[in-house]
Amino acid sequence: MQSLPSWTSLQSAERQRWRRTRRGFAEAVNRYFNPFISIEPPPTGTADDAPGALAGLPYAVKDMFRTGSRVPTCGLPDGTACVIAGESDLLKRFDDAGADLVGFTNMTELACEPSGYNANHGRVINPWNTSFIPGGSSSGSAVAVAVGAVAVAVGSDTAGSLRIPAHACGITALKPTNGLVSMQGVMPLSPSLDTIGFLARDAADLGLAVDITLALPKVSPIGSAVVLSDALDQSEPDVRLACSNAIDAIRECGVAIATQRGLTALEAIDPHVLVILQAEAARQHRAVLNDARLSASLRKRLAKGAEISNIELADSLAARGQLQQDITERIFGEADIALLPVMPIRTPEAALCDPESDRFTPRVLYELSRFTRFANFLGLPVVAMPAGFDDHGMPVALQIVGRRGLDLALLDLTRAVQAKTDWHARMPAELARIRLHERA
Numbered sequence: 001m002q003s004l005p006s007w008t009s010l011q012s013a014e015r016q017r018w019r020r021t022r023r024g025f026a027e028a029v030n031r032y033f034n035p036f037i038s039i040e041p042p043p044t045g046t047a048d049d050a051p052g053a054l055a056g057l058p059y060a061v062k063d064m065f066r067t068g069s070r071v072p073t074c075g076l077p078d079g080t081a082c083v084i085a086g087e088s089d090l091l092k093r094f095d096d097a098g099a100d101l102v103g104f105t106n107m108t109e110l111a112c113e114p115s116g117y118n119a120n121h122g123r124v125i126n127p128w129n130t131s132f133i134p135g136g137s138s139s140g141s142a143v144a145v146a147v148g149a150v151a152v153a154v155g156s157d158t159a160g161s162l163r164i165p166a167h168a169c170g171i172t173a174l175k176p177t178n179g180l181v182s183m184q185g186v187m188p189l190s191p192s193l194d195t196i197g198f199l200a201r202d203a204a205d206l207g208l209a210v211d212i213t214l215a216l217p218k219v220s221p222i223g224s225a226v227v228l229s230d231a232l233d234q235s236e237p238d239v240r241l242a243c244s245n246a247i248d249a250i251r252e253c254g255v256a257i258a259t260q261r262g263l264t265a266l267e268a269i270d271p272h273v274l275v276i277l278q279a280e281a282a283r284q285h286r287a288v289l290n291d292a293r294l295s296a297s298l299r300k301r302l303a304k305g306a307e308i309s310n311i312e313l314a315d316s317l318a319a320r321g322q323l324q325q326d327i328t329e330r331i332f333g334e335a336d337i338a339l340l341p342v343m344p345i346r347t348p349e350a351a352l353c354d355p356e357s358d359r360f361t362p363r364v365l366y367e368l369s370r371f372t373r374f375a376n377f378l379g380l381p382v383v384a385m386p387a388g389f390d391d392h393g394m395p396v397a398l399q400i401v402g403r404r405g406l407d408l409a410l411l412d413l414t415r416a417v418q419a420k421t422d423w424h425a426r427m428p429a430e431l432a433r434i435r436l437h438e439r440a
Contacts, residue, residue, distance in 0.1 A: 002432050003425040007057060007151035008204040015056060019100070022058045026102050026149045033125040035143040037063045037073060039103040052098025053212055060144045060153040062137075063104040064111060064187035065091055074187045075109040075137070077120050081288045082110075088185030090154065090196060090213060097212050102150050105140030109298045110285055111156055111189050113137055114164050114368040115353035119295040123350060126168060127428040128394050133350050135165030135368070138199065142169040145199050147431055152209050153199040158189045159277055160342075160372025162197045163384035163399060167342040170386050170395030172414065172424055173199050174206050177404050178379035180214050190280035192317060193273070193376040202424045203383070203414035214407055222406075222413045224335040225255050228262035231340035231371060242388030242396035243341045246417070250339070250400075253416045258335065265330040266374045269323055272316040273377045278305035279313040297355040324378050332403060337410070340371055342397040346390040371399065381407040383414050386423035393429070 010018070023039060030036045063072045065088040074082040095101065106124050108117060116124050116139035124139040126132045127147050134143050138155030142165030145153050155162050157175040166173035174197050181196040188194055198209040227247055232240050251257050282305030288294055289302050331338050345367050351359040353368075375382045380401055387398040402410045418424050 002427045003422065004148045004201065004427045005425075006201040006205045008208065018058065019056050022100075022102055022149070026144075029144075029147045029149050033127055033143050033147060034122050035105055035124055035140040035147070035149065036060070036103040037106050037121060037140070040101050043100060052096065054094060054097040054099035054208055057099040057152060057208060058102050058150045059094060059099050060103050060105050060141055060150040061091060061101065062107050062141050062153070062155045064107060064156065065154070066185045067091060070104070072104065072187065073121070075107045075111065075118055075120065076288075077293050081291065082187050083287070084185060084187050086184045089182055091185075093212050103144070105138075105144055105153060107140055108137040109295060110281070111137040111158065111161060111187065112281055112298060112301060114160060114365055115348075115350070116165065117354055120293070126347075127431050128170060129392065130430065131349050132347050132392070132394055133168055133353050135168035135347070137161040138165050141199050142166060142171060145169070145171050145201060146428065151200060151205050154209075155197060155199055156186065156189070157195045157197050157376065158193045159273070159376055160369040162199060163342050163372050163382060163397070164368050166199060166384040167395065167397035168347045170424070170426060170428070171199055172202050172206060172386065172418075173197060173384040174210065174407065174411065175375065175382045176214060176407050177381045178376065180216070180407070188284050190277045191284070192276050192280060192320075195376060202418050203385075203411045204418075207411055207415070210407065210411060216405060216408050219406060219409045222255055222336045222409050225250060225257050225337045225339055226331075226333055226335040227257060227259045228331070228338055228340040229259040230261040230263045231344070234263065235341050235344040236346055238346055238390035239341050239344065239396050242390065243339075243398045246385065246387035246398040246421075246423075247339055249417045249421050250413065252420060253413065255413070260333060262331050262338065262340070265327050269327055269374055269377055272319055272323070273373045275308055275312055275316040276377070277373075279308040280305075282306040282308070295355065320377065327374075328378055328380070328403070331401075336403065336406065337413075338401040340399050340401070342371060342384050342399050343368055344371060346392065346396070347394040375401055379404055381405070381410055383410045385414050385417065388423055395423070
């Protein structure tokens with residue numbers, strides 16, 4: 001299986017070549033995989049050796065960030081119905097650091113669907129297998145990274161929207177500690193759970209984005225981990241095997257590993273997560289509750305959230321503070337990190353997640369975020385790291401969940417694991433077959 005390089009692994013001449021050809025390549029992959037809503041023109045008057053910490057870094061942004069010159073679609077036919085406060089200061093940081101915005105990426109409607117389905121802008125195609133989902137809601141961002149159109153992509157994560165597509169597309173994601181990255185200029189879905197994060201081929205490239213966005217002190221290396229054994233036990237065999245191999249690689253990096261059961265604790269908070277997510281989403285987007293341009297499935301989800309009373313929402317928000325402390329301690333015990341699969345199931349076929357298909361199975365959509373939602377409620381940082389492949393040749397990912405503020409330590413550990421493994425570097429066979437990686 002061939003591999004794709006990360007930006008940090010490239011020599012100067014290779015970076016220059018990528019810079020010269022990246023927009024033509026982005027246009028080419030868009031014809032096959034539909035990751036971009038728009039491809040931006042190259043910056044004027046900017047030399048290849050532009051100054052800045054991210055000089056020339058090709059990046060993409062989920063189409064829910066507002067800039068001075070652009071209103072995002074937020075996955076809708078147009079963005080006129082989305083109310084977004086201000087302009088994105090995060091994108092200004094990228095631009096000030098010399099990064100090159102290649103384009104804005106396709107996403108699910110209002111970032112409110114975990115498979116990558118979008119009735120307005122077409123399905124984003126998974127380059128590993130066109131019959132399978134790319135994951136959502138940051139689907140286009142993940143595919144743009146997976147095919148090598150950009151080195152880093154910015155996305156959001158409210159219940160797994162970075163980690164699920166990272167799993168499905170074989171790349172690495174960071175969902176930071178809640179609140180570390182500003183939501184200014186970004187479409188809200190559920191403000192109590194929303195987190196802005198990043199996708200890249202590996203942790204080294206993620207570190208480039210983190211260095212200019214997260215103001216965190218250096219912390220001690222990760223020394224201990226707990227595997228949530230019941231999460232592994234309830235996962236499909238291919239997922240369990242791949243994640244077990246990745247856990248072995250973490251052990252080889254000097255991390256002491258114990259096991260304990262943790263799903264009961266996660267399931268105890270799930271009703272509160274769903275109340276907050278559904279109720280806040282309906283309130284944030286009440287203006288489009290009955291908009292015929294929305295897919296029927298999204299209107300149904302928003303209507304369900306609108307039926308949740310203000311008292312129910314307030315009760316779940318009030319319970320959050322104590323549960324954050326109690327559940328966090330029950331999950332971690334004495335450990336620094338907790339380990340479990342991103343998803344208990346293999347990446348499913350797109351038809352199972354398409355409401356227009358006669359094979360549509362709502363239960364599959366629930367399973368996609370079953371192991372991810374808790375981290376947003378608890379406000380914890382998570383890295384989703386490639387861990388191997390299933391029997392369909394589709395990627396599988398492991399979640400490395402840290403205590404609040406351990407974002408940098410999670411990335412350091414992931415770098416160490418990826419120095420010993422190559423799951424993150426593999427290139428989709430479909431991409432190799434059409435030779436789109438040849439940008440010349």
